[in-house]
Structure formats: C-alpha cells, structure tokens
Amino acid sequence: MHELSLVASIVDAVTESVSAYPGARVKEVRLRVGALAAVIEESLQFCYGIATEDTPLQGSALIVTVVPVGGHCPSCARDVEIASLQSFRCPLCCGPVENVRQGRELEIESIEIEDAEETVQS
Amino acid sequence: MTTRIVELRQGILKKNDELARELRGRFTAAGVLVLNLVSSPGTGKTAFLERTLRELRENGARVAALVGDLETDNDARRLAASGAPVRQINTHGICHLEAEMVSRHLEGWELADLDYLFIENVGNLVCPSSYDLGERIRVALLSVTEGEDKPLKYPTLFNSADAAVITKIDIAAAVDFDRALALQSIDAIRPGIRVFETSSRTGAGMAEWLDYLRQQRAAQK
Numbered sequence: 001m002h003e004l005s006l007v008a009s010i011v012d013a014v015t016e017s018v019s020a021y022p023g024a025r026v027k028e029v030r031l032r033v034g035a036l037a038a039v040i041e042e043s044l045q046f047c048y049g050i051a052t053e054d055t056p057l058q059g060s061a062l063i064v065t066v067v068p069v070g071g072h073c074p075s076c077a078r079d080v081e082i083a084s085l086q087s088f089r090c091p092l093c094c095g096p097v098e099n100v101r102q103g104r105e106l107e108i109e110s111i112e113i114e115d116a117e118e119t120v121q122s
Numbered sequence: 123m124t125t126r127i128v129e130l131r132q133g134i135l136k137k138n139d140e141l142a143r144e145l146r147g148r149f150t151a152a153g154v155l156v157l158n159l160v161s162s163p164g165t166g167k168t169a170f171l172e173r174t175l176r177e178l179r180e181n182g183a184r185v186a187a188l189v190g191d192l193e194t195d196n197d198a199r200r201l202a203a204s205g206a207p208v209r210q211i212n213t214h215g216i217c218h219l220e221a222e223m224v225s226r227h228l229e230g231w232e233l234a235d236l237d238y239l240f241i242e243n244v245g246n247l248v249c250p251s252s253y254d255l256g257e258r259i260r261v262a263l264l265s266v267t268e269g270e271d272k273p274l275k276y277p278t279l280f281n282s283a284d285a286a287v288i289t290k291i292d293i294a295a296a297v298d299f300d301r302a303l304a305l306q307s308i309d310a311i312r313p314g315i316r317v318f319e320t321s322s323r324t325g326a327g328m329a330e331w332l333d334y335l336r337q338q339r340a341a342q343k
Contacts, residue, residue, distance in 0.1 A: 002217060002249040009134050017130060027125060031134075038248050038278040085277040087310050096313030100281055106134040106252065115124045 003039060006106065007047040011055050014111055018056050023116025026060040030110045034067045036085065036103040041066075069103030138253055141221040145256025152233035155339040156241065158219075158255050160279060161263035162272075163245030166289040168197045169322035170263065171242055175204040177328055178335070184235060188227050189242040190219040197242065207231065218249035221256055237339060247276040258284075258342060264308075265289040266299035273307040280311040285318065285334065292321035 010029065018024050033039050041064050048062045069082040073090035080090050080097060088097050133139055149156045159167050171187060178185045186207045189197045198210035209227045211219060224241060233239070241257060243250045262283035264272050267290060273280040280286070286308050294301065301319075308317055316334060320327035 002252065005216070006134055009137070013130070013132055013134070013136070017128060036278050036281065038251055086274055088277075088281060088313055089310075104252075104282075108130045108132050108134060110127050110129045110131075112125055112127050115126070 003043040004047045004051065006039065007044060007051040010048075010108060011051050011057055013108055014057055015055055017111065018113055021113055021115065024056070024113040025116070026057045026111055026113050028061045028063060028112035029057065029108065030063045030065070030112075032065050032067050032105045032107045032109050034069065034103040034105040036069050036100065037106050039106065065109070067103060067105045069100060071097040071100035071102070073097055135252060138221045141225060142254035142256040145221055145225060146258070148233060149239070149256060149258065150342065152236070153343060154233050154236040154239050155259070155335065155342055156239045156255075156257045157259045157261055157335075158241045158243060158250075158257035159261050159263060160243045160247070160250045160283070161245060161265075162247050162268060165245070165263045165265045165268065166322055167242050167245070167263055168200055170287065170289055170320065171240055172201055172204060173322045173325065173328060174240070174331070174335075175201060175206045177332055178238060179205060181332070183237045185238045185240070186231065186236050187240040187242060188219075188224060190223070190244045192216075192244065201242075213244055217244055217246050218253050219243050219255060220253050224255050238335065247272075247279050251279040251282050259338060261285045261287055263287045263289055264304070266291060266294045266304075267297050270300050270304040271307050273311040277311045280308065283312060283315065285316045286312070287331070288317065288319045290321060290323075291319045291326055292324045 014026060014029055018026060045062055052058050070079055073080045073095055075093050075095040076090055082088055082097060090097055161167050175185050187201050188209050188211055189201060190211045190213060191197055192213055192215060195210040198208045202208040211223050211227050241255055260283050262280050305317060318327050318331045320331060
C-alpha cells in the first residue's frame with residue numbers, strides 16, 4: 001500500500017545521484033527487497049512507471065532481487081535462513097530464531113546510466 | 123554509447139531511518155520510554171491507550187501520546203480526557219506514520235519531563251512495519267474478534283513487534299475465541315514474545331501490562 005511512497009523515495013535518491021552526470025539517462029535501477037519487507041513487486045512496478053515520468057528515470061527498467069529472510073539461532077550458534085514466513089524457527093533445531101535482520105531490506109543496489117556526451121558523438 | 127553502473131547501496135527509507143535514529147537518541151537521553159502501537163483499524167488501540175494513560179497517571183507517572191489518523195481528531199480528544207498531553211497527527215491519506223511526522227509533532231514538548239510517550243499508529247497491519255519511529259518498543263495489538271491466525275497473515279508486522287497485546291478478552295467466549303490457537307500463531311511468527319491478554323473495559327491484564335512498562339523503563343536507564 002505504501003509502494004508509491006517508496007517509489008517516490010527511489011526517484012529522489014536516483015535523481016540526486018545522477019545529478020553528478022549531467023544529461024545522463026538512467027537505463028536500469030536495481031533494488032534489493034527483503035521477503036519480509038511487505039512490498040509487492042507488481043505494485044512497485046506499476047507505481048514506478050507513473051512516478052518516473054518527466055524525471056531522469058523515465059523509461060528505465062526496475063529490477064528487483066528478493067532477499068530471503070534470515071536470523072540467528074542461539075542454540076545452534078549460527079545464522080540461519082527461514083524458508084517460510086509462517087514459522088520463525090530454526091530449520092535445524094526448531095528453536096526460536098532471533099534478530100531477524102536479513103529479509104527486511106529496501107535498498108537501491110545500483111543504477112545503470114548512459115552518458116549524454118557519448119550519445120551525441122555516435 | 124557508453125553505459126556505466128553506479129553502485130548506490132542506499133536504503134530507500136534512508137531519510138526516515140536516519141531521523142528515527144536521531145529521535146531514539148533524544149528519547150534515551152531524556153529518559154522517556156517510547157512505544158509504537160500498531161494494529162488493524164478497530165482492534166481497540168485507542169481504548170487500550172485511554173486505560174493505559176489513565177492508570178499510569180493514577181500511579182503518578184508522567185505520560186503523553188501522539189495519535190495518528192488519516193482524518194479527524196476524535197481519538198486525540200478521547201485520549202486527552204485522561205488529562206495527559208495528546209497531539210493528533212493527521213496523515214491525510216498516508217497509511218502509516220513516519221519519523222518526520224513524529225519529530226514535527228514533538229515540538230514544544232519537554233521530553234525530559236515525561237516517563238512514557240505512546241505513539242498510536244494509523245490502523246494498518248502492513249505499511250507501519252517499514253517505518254521506524256525511533257521507538258524503543260513496538261507493540262502489535264490483536265483483538266479476539268479478528269481471527270486467531272492474524273499474525274500468520276501479517277508476519278512482517280508481528281515479527282517486528284517487541285510485545286503483543288490481545289484486546290477485548292472480556293468478550294472472548296461470546297466470539298468463540300481460541301486462545302491456544304492465537305498464542306500459537308503469535309509464537310510461530312515471533313517466538314518468545316511477551317503476550318498480554320487484556321480488556322480495556324474490565325481492566326483484565328492491565329496490571330501485568332503496567333508492570334512490564336515499568337520494567338522496560340527501568341531497563342532503559
């Protein structure tokens with residue numbers, strides 16, 4: 001439901017980054033989104049098309065990589081991945097998993113840009 | 123034509139996260155325990171908070187509340203009847219509170235004069251989970267009328283909670299509430315979390331809840 005706010009933040013952050021490359025066009029924006037981030041990719045893509053109009057991101061592709069959920073199992077003393085969002089227990093010992101950090105990511109990993117000057121010369 | 127990859131590795135909610143960290147620092151320095159209350163619309167957050175504010179004040183604690191809603195200041199007026207300072211945050215369509223809204227509505231309040239600050243989020247079990255408000259404790263509330271499997275349906279929110287409160291326990295029998303199943307659902311999503319079974323009408327469970335608040339405040343110092 002808050003995908004439009006997220007996309008607006010992405011547009012702001014990317015626009016700020018490409019301001020260092022005058023006239024450059026953004027071709028691709030790569031995101032890392034945690035499986036526990038409560039974000040629906042379809043909705044993100046839909047909002048992206050609208051929010052990028054008349055910005056340096058217009059026409060660019062949004063590529064989303066989903067990060068699985070992971071945390072720490074104190075009894076096994078190791079970090080583990082959680083396969084199902086219906087049970088936050090260690091896949092090895094069934095003990096409770098603490099500190100679920102991995103899987104909440106909402107991160108812009110990188111952007112691919114096309115330089116303006118080079119385009120003019122070719 | 124040259125293309126290049128620029129690494130950003132930047133959180134989409136970076137601005138909110140930075141501001142929330144700053145708020146958390148201010149709250150800790152002032153010695154105020156801050157709680158963020160999250161649930162569906164209709165769970166009884168406001169009724170639960172009304173009772174909490176009233177009982178804390180009767181015990182001599184200094185309390186205040188910020189309450190988020192899309193429109194209206196009805197909840198703020200209800201809460202203000204407790205005598206505690208209360209401010210309404212109207213989000214005008216935004217489905218969650220953000221750190222900036224909290225920061226803006228704290229202006230003029232002396233945080234060091236408070237023991238507890240409650241932030242009642244907009245009724246929503248999805249979006250508020252992504253927005254850190256600088257709170258120490260996130261409380262997920264669930265009423266006996268909502269279905270025992272609600273935590274399984276909204277794992278993102280329930281997994282991010284530090285405590286869970288079951289509300290309207292006084293009508294549990296009338297709605298065939300399956301207590302064991304509800305506790306099992308909460309434990310599946312957030313193993314080991316403290317669960318309080320409460321009624322804002324009868325006061326059931328409030329003593330345990332208030333004890334918990336006092337312990338958490340003492341632990342923060």
